[in-house]
Amino acid sequence: xxxxxxxxxxxxxxxxxxxxxxxxxxxxxxxxxxxxxxxxxxxxxxxxxxxxxxxxxxxxxxxxxxxxxxxxxxxxx
Amino acid sequence: xxxxxxxxxxxxxxxxxxxxxxxxxxxxxxxxxxxxxxxxxxxxxxxxxxxxxxxxxxxxxxxxxxxxxxxxxxxxxxxxxxxxxxxxxxxxxxxxxxxxxxxxxxxxxxxxxxxxxxxxxxxxxxxxxxxxxxxxxxxxxxxxxxxxxxxxxxxxxxxxxxxxxxxxxxxxxxxxxxxxxxxxxxxxxxxxxxxxxxxxxxxxxxxxxxxxxxxxxxxxxxxxxxxxxxxxxxxxxxxxxxxxxxxxxxxxxxxxxxxxxxxxxxxxxxxxxxxxxxxxxxxxxxxxxxxxxxxxxxxxxxxxxxxxxxxxxxxxxxxxxxxxxxxxxxxxxxxxxxxxxxxxxxxxxxxxxxxxxxxxxxxxxxxxxxxxxxxxxxxxxxxxxxxxxx
Numbered sequence: 033x034x035x036x037x038x039x040x041x042x043x044x045x046x047x048x049x050x051x052x053x054x055x056x057x058x059x060x061x062x063x064x065x066x067x068x069x070x071x072x073x074x075x076x077x078x079x080x081x082x083x084x085x086x087x088x089x090x091x092x093x094x095x096x097x098x099x100x101x102x103x104x105x106x107x108x109x
Numbered sequence: 110x111x112x113x114x115x116x117x118x119x120x121x122x123x124x125x126x127x128x129x130x131x132x133x134x135x136x137x138x139x140x141x142x143x144x145x146x147x148x149x150x151x152x153x154x155x156x157x158x159x160x161x162x163x164x165x166x167x168x169x170x171x172x173x174x175x176x177x178x179x180x181x182x183x184x185x186x187x188x189x190x191x192x193x194x195x196x197x198x199x200x201x202x203x204x205x206x207x208x209x210x211x212x213x214x215x216x217x218x219x220x221x222x223x224x225x226x227x228x229x230x231x232x233x234x235x236x237x238x239x240x241x242x243x244x245x246x247x248x249x250x251x252x253x254x255x256x257x258x259x260x261x262x263x264x265x266x267x268x269x270x271x272x273x274x275x276x277x278x279x280x281x282x283x284x285x286x287x288x289x290x291x292x293x294x295x296x297x298x299x300x301x302x303x304x305x306x307x308x309x310x311x312x313x314x315x316x317x318x319x320x321x322x323x324x325x326x327x328x329x330x331x332x333x334x335x336x337x338x339x340x341x342x343x344x345x346x347x348x349x350x351x352x353x354x355x356x357x358x359x360x361x362x363x364x365x366x367x368x369x370x371x372x373x374x375x376x377x378x379x380x381x382x383x384x385x386x387x388x389x390x391x392x393x394x395x396x397x398x399x400x401x402x403x404x405x406x407x408x409x410x411x412x413x414x415x416x417x418x419x420x421x422x423x424x425x426x427x428x429x430x431x432x433x434x435x436x437x438x439x440x441x442x443x444x445x446x447x448x449x450x451x452x453x454x455x456x457x458x459x460x461x462x463x464x465x466x467x468x469x470x471x472x473x474x475x476x477x478x479x480x481x482x483x484x485x486x487x488x489x490x491x492x493x494x495x496x497x498x499x
Contacts, residue, residue: 040211043369071470075214080179082211082288093174095290 033063033107039083048083048097055103063107067077139387147379151290154246161313162242163374165293167367168309169238171359172302173201176289177210182220183287195225196264209233214470218347221427223275223471225429227479228268230467234457235260239374243433244316244453248440255494256453262456263486270482275475301354308347315340327468341475374429381431385438392441404443412488418448419487422456423480426463432456447495455487 035052039045046100049067056063068074077086081095087106130136146302178201180186181194198210209230217226234240236257245253318336321329332339351360389403390396407414427435436449459480468476 038211071210071214071466072218074211075218075470078215078219078287080182080212080215080220080287081175084136084288091288094288 033061034067034088035063035107036068036086037083038063038068038077038079038086040069040071040074042082044097045083047070048085051097051100052085052103055100059104059107061107111241130143135397138394139390141190142390142396143386143396144389145382145394146438147382149391150378150382150434154243157316158313159239159378160243160244161238161309161316163370164363164367165238165306165309165313167363168306169201170370171362171366172305175201179289182212182216182225183220184220186221188221188224191221191225192228192265192268194223195228195268197236198229199236199260200238210463210466210470213467215287217471222272223475224268224272226268227271230263231267231458231483232260232264235454239370239430240433240457242313242317243430247433247437248449251498252446252450255450255490255498259450259490259494263483263490266480266486267482271475271479274478293418297354301350305347305350305354308343308350312340312343312347315343353405356412377428378430378434381428382496385431385434389438389442391433392437395442396438398442400442403439407439407444407448410445410492411446412492414445414448415451415488415491415495416484418444418452418491419484420457422452422454422487423459423484424461425456426460427456445495446498447491447493449491450494451491454490455483459483 035056035086037045037049037052039048045067048066056065069094072085074082077084077091079091079094083097084094085092085098085103085106093102131140178194178198181191213226213230216229217223220226241257242252244256315332315336318333321333355363384395388397407418422432432453436444436452439452440446440449464476464480467479471479
């Protein structure tokens with residue numbers, strides 16, 4: 033599984049990255065969590081707001097820190 | 110930070126501490142000025158102006174729906190609407206500078222195109238609620254108002270010019286799907302949100318209400334005499350709204366985001382005040398940089414003073430809000446009002462590091478045109494303002 037956190041490095045983006053990593057570690061799912069900071073790459077996903085979470089190429093949340101339960105349902109699919 | 114840079118940094122600080130002639134009278138005076146200016150901020154601006162402004166900024170970032178604004182930046186959006194929204198949306202969207210650049214890249218490459226994107230990029234840092242309040246409080250309401258109006262008008266002009274110059278190129282943009290920030294369900298009407306933020310703005314206005322000139326009569330001294338009663342009544346209204354309309358979680362995230370801004374901005378601002386005080390001193394007091402240099406370069410309202418202020422502002426990097434103490438120092442040392450506005454209009458939107466990032470998004474040619482437009486417009490606005498405000 034491939035998870036991307038989009039955000040240039042503001043405090044909220046770091047929190048989003050942290051919470052996703054926590055959930056992945058807790059659930060034991062094999063997943064690669066990658067932080068994307070390059071502006072053009074972020075824009076390439078078409079997201080109008082950061083932090084954004086992308087799971088397997090699909091945009092899951094934009095402009096907010098996702099909740100733990102939400103992340104769980106995304107990675108269990 | 111790399112270990113090598115850390116070593117260089119420590120060595121640099123060491124050499125500075127070792128060689129600076131601390132006992133020289135000018136250095137002593139400058140050091141004293143730095144802390145006197147910091148104290149002036151702590152005593153006069155932090156409690157009544159900055160703290161309320163931080164709470165407002167926190168409320169805006171948590172409770173105002175970004176999606177409702179961002180939909181005007183899509184590729185299908187009405188052009189007139191997207192320009193108007195782009196020019197004023199900085200108040201809502203740009204409380205944190207780190208949201209400006211990704212949004213700019215998104216609007217430019219996927220959304221409404223280069224015009225609204227550059228309009229947004231320009232106005233964002235200049236018209237957020239913190240920047241306007243602090244400018245008006247410290248540099249006077251004339252400069253605060255001129256800054257807000259100038260930023261909005263210039264944003265539209267710059268955006269339209271960019272769109273006209275690079276018309277062909279815009280048509281070739283890929284129109285993929287865009288994702289707006291998720292709309293969160295809440296139990297309040299728009300009116301309640303507006304009342305809540307408006308109450309805080311009123312608190313800010315009354316708490317920071319300046320003492321009217323000696324001997325003036327009528328409305329202003331009356332308001333001034335009653336200002337703490339009014340502020341207190343407004344505070345009670347605010348507490349009532351918070352209890353009646355907001356859930357526990359919402360209040361918590363409001364305080365958290367306010368605290369986030371404070372953590373981020375206070376240290377930068379304090380550093381900026383110290384540097385400005387050390388270099389330029391408080392108004393009426395001299396410090397490290399002799400006043401006649403400032404007067405020759407930036408005094409009066411000549412085209413050169415305005416142009417110099419615009420270019421310097423465009424190249425220099427101002428951390429959030431630090432442009433205000435630096436300008437206060439410069440004005441006190443003899444800078445003209447026109448050049449001050451020119452610097453305010455060109456400054457926060459542009460800086461060397463910022464130009465590099467913008468360049469990586471839209472290429473060197475467009476970045477150069479964008480910067481030139483801003484420098485020219487700021488120079489003209491500076492001259493006009495200097496002429497009017499004298």
